[in-house]
Amino acid sequence: MGDILFIGGDRRMICAAELISQSGGVCAVGLGGDFPEPENQSDGYERIVLPVPFSRDGENITAPLSERPLPLELLTDYAAAGARIFSGGTSTKLEALCETHGLQLVNYMAAEELTLKNALLTAEGAVSLLISGYDGALFDSTAVITGYGRIARYLARLLQAFRCRVTIAARSPLQREAALLDGLCTLPVTLAGLAAAGADLVINTVPACILTEECFSRMRYGAVYMELATRSETPEKGWAEARGVKYIAAGGLPGKFSPRTAGEAIARAVISAEHS
Structure with missing residues (x-):
């Protein structure tokens, strides 16, 4: 199983995943690209990355490249105990979801540089x-x-x-x-x-x-x-x-006009948040 899981996102998240994959394994759900989907969910992922913004309707993960809706609750199916959830923004519902399941929520959009x-x-x-x-x-x-x-x-x-x-x-x-x-x-x-x-x-x-x-x-x-x-x-x-x-x-x-630059910035923010 890959070291980190990306759920949802647009072209900038594909670029971010490509950059992060240079230093570790990456899987993806509802993102596309050349990343494998999870095969075994028994252990779960210790690091999960949600897109920017993580949701547009407050109920589903933003996933324009996915063939199906991805409800926020989906992340709990893939998260290991105590996993870190790196999210492009936050909400009361997401915070409550993470707290209920013992997950660590990290809002990487809190980084002023990003x-x-x-x-x-x-x-x-x-x-x-x-x-x-x-x-x-x-x-x-x-x-x-x-x-x-x-x-x-x-x-x-x-x-x-x-x-x-x-x-x-x-x-x-x-x-x-x-x-x-x-x-x-x-x-x-x-x-x-x-x-x-x-x-x-x-x-x-x-x-x-x-x-x-x-x-x-x-x-x-x-x-x-x-x-x-x-x-x-x-x-x-x-x-x-x-x-x-x-x-x-x-x-x-x-994600539509400058996915490469945006993706690189997101990848740096996630890596920085992980080591902070």
Whole structure:
């Protein structure tokens, strides 16, 4: 049996598994690639790696390459007693599951180095989608970004490089001040709908519904709305389509646009977490 088991994930997790396999055996479930699947579960695995994000709906492990759903409870079928579960994020359910079965949960996304790299790669992928998904040019376009966390900051910088006029709508006064010091226009998030009405591009980075259906009714026909946050429900899709606004679901961009770089960063984070 391999030394470490990968469960679920996209192309970046394949790249991470390939790198880790250079120093030990690797098996995989619901990942694809050239990795063998577990044959004997009697002893279990002492190390299991879950993807980034580990789940999108809170119930199943993220596994776009799998032919079947992989419920979170599946990891207990493969885990040895006291196994370490390296996860790309965490939740109350996952923490409770690990505690109940005596498993050690390690959130490798807690590493700031990986979080920053993932944010930058997400921003790069977002720009690629905006270029291909918007009928106009980024140059001289107007964009509204909700929130000003890591992803929003990198995205704003990239859009500025295209001479796009960027406005940040953020709830936090500290985030608005940071955006202002970065040379951006800012608004309280309560005014995001007003700004979106005149924008060519609207990008949400906040895991919440910021714009209302009424806000979408005032948006420009042909504008683009991009959802970068990980959310289980997105009513904005229907609102956008009803108004003639192009909706772009932009989850998992590092795995789609830069899997090698993202996978290498994940592998380093897992190895670092293992030895910490």
